[in-house]
Amino acid sequence: MDSIDTTARVIRAALGYQSTKALTLARDHLSRRDWLEERPLEVYSMACFFKFSDLAKLSSGLAVKRPMEEWHVHRAVMGRTGMEKLHELHDIRLEGLFEILDRSSTFQASEASESSERSEGSEGSEGLCGGEHTCNDTSRIRHMWSIKVEHLKTTLEAGSGLLELFEVDLRGGWCEGCLVMLGRNIQWCIVQARSLPQNI
Numbered sequence: 012m013d014s015i016d017t018t019a020r021v022i023r024a025a026l027g028y029q030s031t032k033a034l035t036l037a038r039d040h041l042s043r044r045d046w047l048e049e050r051p052l053e054v055y056s057m058a059c060f061f062k063f064s065d066l067a068k069l070s071s072g073l074a075v076k077r078p079m080e081e082w083h084v085h086r087a088v089m090g091r092t093g094m095e096k097l098h099e100l101h102d103i104r105l106e107g108l109f110e111i112l113d114r115s116s117t118f119q120a121s122e123a124s125e126s127s128e129r130s131e132g133s134e135g136s137e138g139l140c141g142g143e144h145t146c147n148d149t150s151r152i153r154h155m156w157s158i159k160v161e162h163l164k165t166t167l168e169a170g171s172g173l174l175e176l177f178e179v180d181l182r183g184g185w186c187e188g189c190l191v192m193l194g195r196n197i198q199w200c201i202v203q204a205r206s207l208p209q210n211i
């Protein structure tokens with residue numbers, strides 16, 4: 012079985028003959044790592060079609076990263092529910108990412124979000140998102156950050172882990188405190204992004 016289409020035919024035949032063994036074999040084949048990575052939408056669609064819910068879940072995280080224009084090619088196979096779930100995952104992730112970026116832009120997000128988990132650090136000076144550092148350049152680095160964030164928002168995709176934030180221009184002659192603050196802010200965003208739903 013060297014193509015997804017062949018696999019699909021085998022699955023369909025196996026379903027027809029109610030052959031559990033053939034079905035299991037075909038499903039395992041469909042879960043191949045390279046197919047998942049290179050053609051996640053096809054794998055996802057077929058998983059939806061054949062009601063392989065574990066495989067649908069597994070492939071959805073990669074499928075959602077594909078451009079939305081491509082989704083519709085597979086609409087007939089993945090079905091309305093499959094499409095809805097993918098849209099749902101997409102929207103939850105994108106909204107979550109926007110929220111993280113919005114909260115990061117003040118360098119103050121730690122106060123709102125981490126207070127429950129980090130109650131032991133009562134003085135708050137080790138807040139993940141910024142901390143207490145201030146110097147003559149604080150407003151300049153915040154400005155630089157807000158430009159970075161606003162720019163990222165214009166190209167942001169649901170599959171992003173916000174690693175794009177690492178591509179920040181550090182040639183600003185920033186003091187150590189500012190760089191630490193910047194680093195913490197980036198780290199905070201990435202950790203938050205990781206906690207967003209990855210799958211349907």
Ligand SMILES: [Zn+2]
Nearest residue numbers: 146186188189
């Ligand atoms: Zn500074």
